[in-house]
Amino acid sequence: MRENGKNPLRFLMLLHRDLALLLPGGRGEAGVLPLLFFLAVAMLYPFAVGPEPELLARTGGGVIWVAALLAAILPLERLVAGDLEAGxxxxxxxxxISEEWAMVSRLFAHWLAFAPLLLLATLPAAALLGLSGETTAIVLLGLLAGTPGLAAVGLIVAALTASLRGGAALAGLMTIPLAVPILIFGAGALARSDTSGLWLTAAISLALAAVAPLAAGGAIRAAREQ
Amino acid sequence: MQARLTANDLACRRGERLLFRHLSLDLASGEALHVTGPNGIGKSSLLRILAGLSRPFAGKATREGRVALLDERLALDEALPLGKALDFWRGLDGTQDFMPIEKMSLTDLLDVPVRYLSTGQRKRAAMARLLGTKAAVWLLDEPLNGLDDEARVTVERLAAEHCAGGGVCVVASHQTFAVESKRVLSLSDYAS
Known part of the structure; x- marks a missing residue:
């Protein structure tokens, strides 16, 4: 019985449903809001610190990283909770189909639903902040390496808080400290001349993505016992 | 259809309270069991333990054959039309069979988004999802809630047919459930 869960066709059906649920324009409530939020931060920042091109170019990369991290928190509310309630x-x-396996699919879908569009939105955000082409490239590569980790942290936290009242606010608070390593190395890559920061970000991301389905699946099982 | 459901000295705890204990049962192919008892006595908890979804506080439950559970949670996407929402489970169960949808007279509702369905219609949809699994062991938690007389008779007949075909059926309900030669288990007898 259990082996059936690994039938690739059934996994694809699961992934198909998860994507339909999470993609912007899909059934999920979050939609494009995280992206608009992300762009709004990039737009507001120059108003707050002043339009000096030098300052913006020096700090803009970091602002994009912080905005990306915060935007990644927005879709967490309905990532797991809705399906848990619905049984x-x-x-x-x-x-x-084990909870872990369902979470592997959810992780893929969650990443696909927010990361590619976030990378795309990074281009106008970089333009708004006046980043050079080189800096923009490092930010993009860093986000490419870091977003799987952000998605993984988000999934773990969403599963842990799914059965709690007011879990969404808590999810935001719990995500931030867990995402700090990604932020340090991802945004830190901007200040280095070599690519070591990017590789470290990718390594953290992979480790988190490997652990996330196990942790999130365990959280769902634990939520049942309440 | 080969089916068997056994429980050995089960106890269930919810929070600080022990709901029931020393509960044993053995259901072989073709047998039906009606679990009765007042609200909060642990009927749903028992079914979830039998399904393997939650762990008993003590004892052990074993199952032979696939298990299907019908409870108050629909597990259908609220925003989707009923047909599409059921298609997801039909796909996972690998069935193209329209029989469950016809038997529960849902054919006219397939285009209606799940969130607009009434209580009884939702119950019928959940029943159609259960029929599609072709599972040997049925665990039905309050299957008659909200159903009209016609649907009620249909569900009772389907349960009887399922048992006649060698399946096992456990019904938890405070209402009467008319299935021939069923056993009745009053959960109050095991309350601690």
Whole structure:
């Protein structure tokens, strides 16, 4: 029975549903809001610190990173909680699809739903902040390496807080400290002349992405016992 | 259809309270069990333990054959039309069979978004989802809630057919459930 969960066709069906749920314009409530939020931060920053091109170019990369991190928190509210309430994971479990496996699909879908568009939105954001082409490239590469980790942290936190009242606010607070390593190395890559920061970001991301389905699946199972 | 459901000396704790204890049962192919008892006695908890979804405080439950559970949670996407929402589970269960949808007379509702369905219609949709699993062990938690007389008779008949076909059926309900040769388990007898 349990092996059926690893049937690739069934996994694709699961992924298809998760994507339909999470992609902007899909059924999820978050939609494009995180992106607009992300762009709004990039737009507001020059108003707050003044339009000096030198200052903006020096700090803009870091602002994009912080905005990306905060934007990644927005979709967490409905990432797991809705399906937990609806009994989706119970029904999947009875069909031999473990919570961990469901979370692998959710992680892929969550990343696909927010990272590519975030990378795309980084281009206008970089233009608004007057970043050089070289800096923009490092930010983009850093985000490419860091977003899987952000998605993984988000998934773990969303699963942990899914059964709590007011879990969404708590999810935001819990995500930030867990995402700090990604931020340090990802944004830190901007200040270095070599690519070591990017590689470290990618390494952290991979480790988090590997752990996330196990942690999130365990959290869902624990939520059942309440 | 080969099916068997056994429980050995089960106890269930919820929070600080022990709901029931020393509960054992053994259901073989073709047998039906009606679990009765007042609200909060642990009927739903028992079904979830039998389904393997939660761990008993003590004892052990084992199952042979696939298990399907119908409870108050619909597990259908609220925003989708009923047909599409059911298609997800039909896909996972690998069935193209329209029989469950027809049997629960949902054919006219397939284009209606799930969130607009009434209580009884939602119950019928959940029943159609359960029928699609072709599972050997049925665990039905208050399957008659909100159903009209016609749907009620249909569900009772389907449960009887399921047992006649060698399945096992456990119904938790405070209402009467008309299935021939069923056993009745009053959960109050095991309350601690």
């Amino acid at each position: 989706m994971f119970d029904q999947l479990h009875l069909r031999g």
